[in-house]
Amino acid sequence: MDNFVLVTYFLSLSILFLFGSHTLIMVYYYRKFRDVNPLPIDKKLPDAKVTIQLPLFNEQYVVERLIDYVCQIDFPKEKLDIQVLDDSTDETIDIVAKAVAGKKALGYDIQHIRRSSREGYKAGALKEGLKTAKGEFVAIFDADFMPRKDFLLQTMPYFNDEKIGMVQTRWEHLNSEYSILTKTQALSLDGHFVIEQNVRNKAGFFINFNGTGGVWRKQCIFDAGNWHADTLTEDLDLSYRAQLKGWKFIFLRDITSPAELPAEMNALKAQQFRWTKGAVETAKKIMPMVWKSDLPLKVKLLSSFHLCANMVFPFTLIAAIFNVPLIFVKNSGSHELYFGLMSVFVLAFIGSFLFYLYSQKDIREDWRKKILLFPLFMAGSMGFAVNNSRAVIEGLLSWKSEFVRTPKFQVVADTDSWEGKKYRPKKLDVTVVIEVIMAVYCFIGICSSIYLMEISSLPFQFLFFLGFSFVSYTSIRHASSKR
Numbered sequence: 001m002d003n004f005v006l007v008t009y010f011l012s013l014s015i016l017f018l019f020g021s022h023t024l025i026m027v028y029y030y031r032k033f034r035d036v037n038p039l040p041i042d043k044k045l046p047d048a049k050v051t052i053q054l055p056l057f058n059e060q061y062v063v064e065r066l067i068d069y070v071c072q073i074d075f076p077k078e079k080l081d082i083q084v085l086d087d088s089t090d091e092t093i094d095i096v097a098k099a100v101a102g103k104k105a106l107g108y109d110i111q112h113i114r115r116s117s118r119e120g121y122k123a124g125a126l127k128e129g130l131k132t133a134k135g136e137f138v139a140i141f142d143a144d145f146m147p148r149k150d151f152l153l154q155t156m157p158y159f160n161d162e163k164i165g166m167v168q169t170r171w172e173h174l175n176s177e178y179s180i181l182t183k184t185q186a187l188s189l190d191g192h193f194v195i196e197q198n199v200r201n202k203a204g205f206f207i208n209f210n211g212t213g214g215v216w217r218k219q220c221i222f223d224a225g226n227w228h229a230d231t232l233t234e235d236l237d238l239s240y241r242a243q244l245k246g247w248k249f250i251f252l253r254d255i256t257s258p259a260e261l262p263a264e265m266n267a268l269k270a271q272q273f274r275w276t277k278g279a280v281e282t283a284k285k286i287m288p289m290v291w292k293s294d295l296p297l298k299v300k301l302l303s304s305f306h307l308c309a310n311m312v313f314p315f316t317l318i319a320a321i322f323n324v325p326l327i328f329v330k331n332s333g334s335h336e337l338y339f340g341l342m343s344v345f346v347l348a349f350i351g352s353f354l355f356y357l358y359s360q361k362d363i364r365e366d367w368r369k370k371i372l373l374f375p376l377f378m379a380g381s382m383g384f385a386v387n388n389s390r391a392v393i394e395g396l397l398s399w400k401s402e403f404v405r406t407p408k409f410q411v412v413a414d415t416d417s418w419e420g421k422k423y424r425p426k427k428l429d430v431t432v433v434i435e436v437i438m439a440v441y442c443f444i445g446i447c448s449s450i451y452l453m454e455i456s457s458l459p460f461q462f463l464f465f466l467g468f469s470f471v472s473y474t475s476i477r478h479a480s481s482k483r
Contacts, residue, residue: 002329006338009322012315013345019312020348022305023355026199030358033202038250040157048159050152050215051081051135055125057118058423059143060092061410062260066143067099071108074149081134082110085125087118090422109134120229121403122211127227133218142212144260144408146174154255155215165220165247166239168197169213172256174412175263181474182261184377185268187356187370189261194253194359196306201251205302206243211235213257220247231285232403233278240286240303244293253362263411264418265474266425269387271406276310276388280395283307313388320385320438320464323457324445331452352378375463383467386431386438419481428479435472442468 052070056063063084070082082103086096093114100112115128126140137159141147148154155167170193176186200207209216211234221227224242231237243249262268290303330339356374360367394401407423410416418424442465449457 001325002332002335005322005325005329006335009319009326010338010342012318012322013342015315016312016319017345017348019305019309020345020351022302022309022351024347024351025302026195027351027354027358029199029203030195033199036202037254038158038201038252040160042160043157044160045153045156046137046159048136049079049081049134050075050137050139050156051083051129051133051218052139052141053083053085053126053129053133054141054143055085055087055122055129056092056096056143057087057121057405058090058092059088059408060090060095061421062143062408063092064095064099065410066141066145067096067103067110069146070141071103071106071110072149073147073151075152077107077109080109082108083129083133084110084112085129086112086114087121087125120227122405123227123229123234126234127229130218130221130226136218137215138218138221139215140212141257142259144406145212146258147213148257151255151257152215155252158250159215159217161248163246163248164250165217165224165242166209167215167250167252168207168209169252169255169257170194170197171210171213172258174258174260175416176261178261178263178411178414178416180376181265181268182263183373184380185261187360187373187377188381190363191356191359193251194362195355197251198253200302200306201249205299206240206306207249207251208239208306209235209249213259217247220245223247231278231281232274232401233282236279236282236307237285240282240290240307244289244295260408260410260412262406263409264407264424265471265478266428267407267418267423269384269429269431269471269475270404270425272384272388273391274404274406276313276391277395277401279307279310280392281398284395284398310388310392313385314392316382317385317389320382320442320468323461323464324441324448327445327448327452327454327457330454330457376466379463379467380470381467382464383435383469383471386434386468387429387471390431425479428475432472432475435468435475439465439468439472 054066054070084096084100086093096112100110103110113129120127158164158167171189173186175182197207220242224238224245227234228237262271287304287307290300353374357371360370364370409418409421411418442461445461446465449461
């Protein structure tokens with residue numbers, strides 16, 4: 001039994017170390033390309049029409065705000081074609097109809113597009129809109145975004161290079177200071193955008209369209225095979241197919257698109273589940289294409305890390321489970337060499353810390369304050385291991401599920417609230433029960449470590465306990481709040 005625990009734990013940490021080393025690679029490339037910034041070959045605007053697509057489903061709290069902000073974008077009216085791709089089934093339909101009628105009266109070319117079914121979900125809506133899109137370029141915004149007035153002025157000049165197929169802006173967070181939940185989300189997303197997307201793009205690796213806050217060349221979408229609905233991350237899927245076709249992408253770190261972060265735990269869990277499962281589905285679909293291509297080996301390797309990153313969650317869960325029996329194995333006094341080698345795995349933790357440290361230093365004046373959230377972010381990532389491991393397993397087994405969009409409640413100011421509003425999950429997921437059990441289990445591990453004086457095991461035991469406790473407690477508390 002001791003050998004089984006030791007081998008399983010070692011293999012799990014080896015996988016986590018492998019993916020953790022990817023953060024060190026990103027830090028290396030970040031420092032190497034820190035002073036490199038993409039510039040358009042010509043600053044003038046292309047003489048072409050732009051279609052702005054607004055895919056939405058039941059977003060009564062934010063849709064009017066979205067339409068208002070889109071119509072304030074600084075661009076000639078005659079070159080704008082706005083499509084509200086509305087798959088809603090509630091009063092959102094009437095809100096959109098009224099808003100669209102008002103903008104039409106002001107001279108905007110804006111259409112309220114409805115489908116007879118929600119087939120293909122977001123990918124289906126975007127694909128349907130392309131049938132009548134008048135623009136040579138297509139900008140996309142989700143319902144919770146508030147695009148800046150100069151969005152097109154800042155992004156469109158890059159398309160003067162005919163090889164550019166997509167330009168992505170960095171997400172900015174409207175409500176990052178709202179709660180611990182939104183603060184840790186902001187830290188996580190900043191790492192993705194400021195380091196991962198930014199560095200990959202500068203170093204010549206593949207990046208992905210983030211589903212919103214970006215502009216596509218319509219020809220690129222068609223050349224790559226159009227939107228597909230066979231994964232839950234249609235954006236990641238199309239991004240790789242387009243880049244495999246030879247199209248180039250641009251990521252703009254300094255051009256931001258403000259958006260609302262989920263402030264309710266169960267909404268966030270649904271979002272994380274969709275992103276995780278969709279990424280696994282996309283990896284299964286795209287990885288063979290990547291490795292059969294003529295891409296350089298380092299691009300193939302970094303693409304594999306990118307596509308398979310969510311595989312860490314099942315191994316994080318396994319590590320959490322085996323952390324407790326490992327305490328007793330270590331206390332037996334044997335396997336000193338094994339536990340000496342285990343210290344190497346700390347490098348992955350250091351790599352992750354540097355990854356998020358640099359992301360905050362790059363864009364935040366108060367980065368010292370922000371990076372103090374890193375332990376809470378790590379604990380939260382561990383706490384999501386149950387929810388996201390289920391997503392990984394379903395993705396690997398090709399179990400199909402509905403595209404569950406992340407509800408937004410126009411929670412921006414400290415005084416705003418999501419309580420008493422629609423769209424919240426009506427029942428808790430079964431994973432909450434497992435999260436509670438894991439929290440209790442990890443607490444037993446803490447007590448055992450203290451009793452056996454295995455103090456070195458306490459930090460990670462505590463992080464696991466904190467993560468599972470916070471995620472399960474907040475899920476239950478948010479689900480039981482007034483509707």
